[in-house]
Amino acid sequence: MTEVAEQEIPGAIVVALSGPSFAKEVVTCQPTAVVVASETDDAAEIAQRAFSSSYFRTYTHTDVIGVELGGALKNVMAVATGIAEGLGLGFNARAALVTRGLAEMIRLGLALGAEQSTFAGLAGLGDLVLTCTGSLSRNRAVGVEVGKGRSLEDVLRDKETVAEGVVTAQSARELAAREGVEMPIVDTVNRVLFEGQPARSAIAALMTRELRAEVDR
């Protein structure tokens, strides 16, 4: 989004604000912490001072690409955890999906020039945890319905809100292919949503990938 905004408004310095922030909670003054990122420190600090209050905390950041990727990719992982939930899988599977999902996000992020530490922060891990475990997530809700066996078309027909993860799943797969990055969870979401693979066999295939070391060495 910052790339688009900077093209449309030449000379503007655009700040990206992202992090775990269900709008309903921000509106009711629930404590919330986010990051504001810009390539120049000054811009992020101006935004930090403008938006901070006793219940809304803003941390400055310089990794604009990482912050934006975190906010976008986490929606795909939320669809994946929703599918698992719809299939009746438990908390252990969800935690594993969140963890392996973050690893995929980091791999794509590094290929696109983002910093690893961004994904360990509020705009990465924080937003991922919120979206995959908070009951208000739209993306997760879509996944749950698909996991229960409804078609994507059928699920989207009923929704008044936008589930960004559905579109982002396709963009993420294209970016991963272009960059030569392995993203098995993103692939799985695409196969279930758009290629008719039954959710159960797709998730089973994901869980039984070849045994190996957790960190490639």
Add this chain to the structure above:
Amino acid sequence: MTEVAEQEIPGAIVVALSGPSFAKEVVTCQPTAVVVASETDDAAEIAQRAFSSSYFRTYTHTDVIGVELGGALKNVMAVATGIAEGLGLGFNARAALVTRGLAEMIRLGLALGAEQSTFAGLAGLGDLVLTCTGSLSRNRAVGVEVGKGRSLEDVLRDKETVAEGVVTAQSARELAAREGVEMPIVDTVNRVLFEGQPARSAIAALMTRELRAEVDR
């Protein structure tokens, strides 16, 4: 624990198995993924083969200290998120606590010789997410009761199970002091559990710490 076991059984090679694995779900064959860590690859691989099944996935690891610290420290963070929940705070605050909690775990881990990447994996982030968001967590349940205003003594009297995070909070604070590591969430949990600070003011103090950059540069 591996240090204790190796002292008690001289010459033994001890493997640490840890990760997001509520026992109730493992027993009912729900998909679960964990790590098995040993300082020699061979031992971890033997354990990997011995424990793996279609629903229980084991990834090998060499960072024994990191895997063990992740499993212990996450319980303190679960108490913290429970306290926030008991106070009525929402998902945004919980996601922020999980994120900043992982940062604290990493700081202490690095000081004690663990590897940062371990905390991004199943034994760190994975187990943290499970324990802070899964409804079965004993540590979180204790935090919730304390957040609602009950005393720790009163809460523990009713429990038949062990909430390790209560004891680990004290150990973590001592280790952090010895290593000169800042752990504000661990400090807050200690102040609420053992020093009579009201939960509301303690959590408010945590949320309104000085504004700064998310990643120290």
